[in-house]
Amino acid sequence: MKKWFATALSGFAALTTVAMASEYSAFYKYEVLNAKKVSSKLTADPSSSVWKTVPGKYVYLYPQVSVRLNDKKANSLIPKKSLQRALVKVAYNNEVLAVYVQWKDNTPSTQAKYNTDSYADGVSIEVPNKFGRGITLPYIGMGDENHPVTVYLQKTVAGRDYQKVFVSEGFGSLTEIKEEGSDISMKYNKQKHLWTAVFVRPLKTENSNLKAGLVPIAFAIWDGKYMERDGNKSLSRWKFIRLPSYSLDKEYLKYVAWGIPYKSIGNPARGKQLMKQNGCNGCHRYDDQQTAPPGMAPNLSDIGGIANAPYLRESIINPSDVVIRNLNPNRHYNKFAKPDKFNAYPNNDMYTWYTVGPDGKKMSKMPPYSHLSEKDINDIVAYLKSLRNWKNFK
Ligand code: HEC
CATH class of the missing domain: 2.60.40.1190 (Immunoglobulin-like)
Structure with missing residues (x-):
């Protein structure tokens, strides 16, 4: 009995060492x-x-x-x-x-x-x-x-x-x-x-x-x-x-090292549902969600390949920490507005991804989703990390 207990104990010790070494x-x-x-x-x-x-x-x-x-x-x-x-x-x-x-x-x-x-x-x-x-x-x-x-x-x-x-x-x-x-x-x-x-x-x-x-x-x-x-x-x-x-x-x-491998932090299928429920697809295009106007927000089709999990987590909780500058937002014109004296329409602000605060700092137009539970955020990050396909890009 004693011997069995000692073997089990040393086996357990060996297991925890392996678990610690494999954490990263x-x-x-x-x-x-x-x-x-x-x-x-x-x-x-x-x-x-x-x-x-x-x-x-x-x-x-x-x-x-x-x-x-x-x-x-x-x-x-x-x-x-x-x-x-x-x-x-x-x-x-x-x-x-x-x-x-x-x-x-x-x-x-x-x-x-x-x-x-x-x-x-x-x-x-x-x-x-x-x-x-x-x-x-x-x-x-x-x-x-x-x-x-x-x-x-x-x-x-x-x-x-x-x-x-x-x-x-x-x-x-x-x-x-x-x-x-x-x-x-x-x-x-x-x-x-x-x-x-x-x-x-x-x-x-x-x-x-x-x-x-x-x-x-x-x-x-x-x-x-x-x-x-x-x-x-x-x-x-x-x-x-x-x-x-x-x-x-x-x-x-x-x-x-957080979020690697991504399946260890959450459930991607549930993350996809949560993104729909939270209206992410109203601004972003990704996967089979292609209804947002192109250029209104970053295209997330292969975000899982180019973004790290901790970065994605922060993008959801605190979008203004990293504010992405988009190229050529001025190519979109607002045709409902009054043209200027050269007959040109003003720019359509919908396609600029940020506003500039009174202190000159850029603020993301994406609302912070810090109210979501940790589990919800982790599931969303797990889903975003699974997105690695650019074949839908138009
Ligand atoms: C009102 C429009 C809007 C909604 C709704 C929205 N976003 Fe965003 N999102 C943006 C804009 C604009 C940016 C780029 C500016 C910035 O850096 O925050 C952005 C940036 C991001 C980025 C960084 C992309 C990159 O290329 O690095 C991620 C990730 C992201 N959003 C995920 C989400 C998720 C997940 C949701 C839903 C929970 C969501 N967004 C909802 C507009 C939106």
């Missing part, structure tokens, strides 16, 4: 990029031998459909696009971080110098200027007013090395900066049909300090074949670089 195992498996510390110099050369020693992981990029570009032809190509996959490797030494991104592209495109009908292939990475305990995640499409990000961009433009670093607070609000010590290069392998880019930047810059145990990073790829440019691109959600030399903040880990 799905997060580490799917969302974390393990960086390798090296003692050598790191450059932007994709053929550097250092990359042979660094393990890689695949990151998936979804067509950006939340914000519509004002280009019918390019938009009509989006449903034809497939899921983009990039192999990512991260290395660092005491001074710099280097990020290697490799993806398949059978039709390398270069933007001609003077021809506006040809489009470039391109790649970018972004990091939040501030992150860590108590700081919510930025909008994935290049940040927002409350969460500026630094973006590193390389495109293939004939006759010049089109390489840019900028600080961004969302679409259409970029400030180009000169960053000492940053470099990018992008090379095509014709035999393997692969683009490889390497980004190098100092761990600490004037705008951000990446000396931390977990660093958010996101990826974007432009495919010239699909006429992609600006906001029209494929986008990853926030991934997290693990830099083992720096201490891991348990609180931050708990925050970013």
